[in-house]
Amino acid sequence: MAREVQITFDCADPAALSAFWAEALGYRLMDPPEGFTSWEQALEAMGVPPERRNDASAVVDPEGAGPRLFFQRVPEGKQAKNRVHLDVRAAPGLTGESRMAALEAEAVRLAAHGATRVRRFEPHPPLGAGHLVMTDPEGNEFCLD
Numbered sequence: 001m002a003r004e005v006q007i008t009f010d011c012a013d014p015a016a017l018s019a020f021w022a023e024a025l026g027y028r029l030m031d032p033p034e035g036f037t038s039w040e041q042a043l044e045a046m047g048v049p050p051e052r053r054n055d056a057s058a059v060v061d062p063e064g065a066g067p068r069l070f071f072q073r074v075p076e077g078k079q080a081k082n083r084v085h086l087d088v089r090a091a092p093g094l095t096g097e098s099r100m101a102a103l104e105a106e107a108v109r110l111a112a113h114g115a116t117r118v119r120r121f122e123p124h125p126p127l128g129a130g131h132l133v134m135t136d137p138e139g140n141e142f143c144l145d
Helices: 014-025 039-045 096-111
Strands: 006-011 056-060 068-073 086-088 116-121 131-135 141-144
Touching: 006 014, 014 056, 014 068, 096 116, 096 131, 096 141
Parallel strands: 006 068, 086 141
Antiparallel strands: 056 068, 116 131, 131 141
């Protein structure tokens, strides 16, 4: 039986990191519970104190195809290289220099939202198509592929 997948990020600022990944992936903030027009209103009604209202956030694919991304506040910072990372497919169907140009353009766009470019891997046909390694605003590695 197939399972639904959620990807969870430990982080310091769930609201900011979820906003970054929504921008990176074309996702949107998950809607508040039914009957509420905002998360602030829902959390107030649930009795969540103001200092705990940024403990978690989630973004979803507006078309329902991709996994939900969940961001939870943790007290410790990132300690080492990720063992699992996301590959953002920013140049599907492109090859060679047009592919790398599309990846470079996406890297510039995401840098404007807090990402950092780490390294470029050149294409090595027939197997390697080339990619860029980036980090999100909290230092989590991801690839533009």
